[in-house]
Amino acid sequence: MIVPTVTDVLKNIEYTLENVVKPTIVGTPIHTTVQTMGHLLRHATLRVENEGQMLMDDGKRLRSLLASIHDYLTSVSSEPGCQTCMDSISSTLAQNFRDADTYPTLISMGQEVGSLREALYNALKQLQAMRNTHREEKAYIAIRQEIRDYLALQILDESALVDPAFVGYGPRR
């Protein structure tokens, strides 16, 4: 192990801010700024510790979901916009986001997941445009539910990066 780790450093900075700097400051403007800095240091620490795995899991879910959407759109491919959407999903799924020898940094993984979410965003727009024609169909209902299920997992994952950093640590401003 290489010590201090990056999270050791972040935690030490937060501790120092809270216990050495904050007790000495005078005045609301700087006090509120330092308060926010503490919250965000904790948030950054959680992201360093956990965001990588979260993005990896999210990426897998998105790829599976986009493949499901592609399969559904194949069954209704004569609808306006479907083929373009399918092509966009295919090209996103085929994209190579980094070389095999390149370490997957949080930034690069974020870019990958960002691209996958963009594909989902555009696919959802396409599905919403088809709603009037297909809303009663089982396959359409199922794919829309699959998207909602994904959204639920994503937001619950994100809570683990946010809530422990802020809740119980006092005023936000």
Add this chain to the structure above:
Amino acid sequence: MEFTPAWLERYLSHRLGSAVIVKEEDITRFPRGSSRETWFINYRSKDDIEALKSIVFRLDFRGGSTDPSSLDQEYFMYERLGQTDVPVAKALWWEDDPSWTDRPFYTREHVEGSWDVPHYQDPDPAYDEMRIAISKEHLSKLALIHQLDWKALGFDKYLPAPTSVEDCAKVFVESLMSMMEDIRTSAIPLFLEAGEWLIDNAPIAPRISLCKGTNGLGEEIFRGQKIVAMSDWEEASIGHPAADFAFMQDFVPEIEHDGQKIWGLEHALDYYYSLSGIRITPEAVAYYHKLRSLKTILFGQKAGGAIHANFDGPIRQTWTGTEVLHIGKYVTASAIGIVPPHSGDRFSELNQLV
């Protein structure tokens, strides 16, 4: 452009047509603002040194505002409201001359008073009567706003206006969708999902009203128990007046005495009806709470994008782009039934001040 004494003296002397004096201690930046910069400037005229005057400068953060609506829309709101009985600080002038500033700003009067109502948040029942009085005062001002002839005043020059009471929510949601497409730096599919749900479940409005948007504790200026200026108009809209009840901060307290509720949302809606003749239902207020969370996503996305573009922005924007954005997403997701709702505890610290 920096708000230094030297710059302010040159600029205000130019604008006011007579020499002024500004000292370092006369310059105060409002520390808690999350959407834009607000500066309070005191100055004295060289012809009348004894008379201390104040003026407010308002501008976007260097990296961009958290607010998706434009600064000139905000200026327009103050200018137009100045023509009504709604108490607002008087808009003074708009400035975008590049010889003076690299960022447009506008100025307005500084109205003496405070957003802070002493003891309002003290849970001691001795202050319940005061809380109800404050609530009524605020409701009376909302009633005034909601009855304005927004069409004659030209508010639809900037604000999207529904053509029917059935369309109020749809227009609101579609305007948020449009703003999101303009400002987004990443894809939030939940926004699309929630927008669809909100349009599907939109309530019919009792009338089409000018709405303030952000309102309540921290947004209005008081002297004693009277509102002397209503501030923060950047989220104004035209539509269902229930939106203002949903967007309100703290001014409809739930108060019980001896097990009987003596004030709360239903009392407030009844009181508001007695003033305005406008009937708003609790269900409509609940709906607009959900719509508000969608708007929070928009603000959070804008703020996060601003910090991504300029890391030297105010740290408050980073908070808005992280926790606030997440809360907007979570509350929106629970509002449309995707995830379970948060416990009430999740929100108790959010509006607390150091």
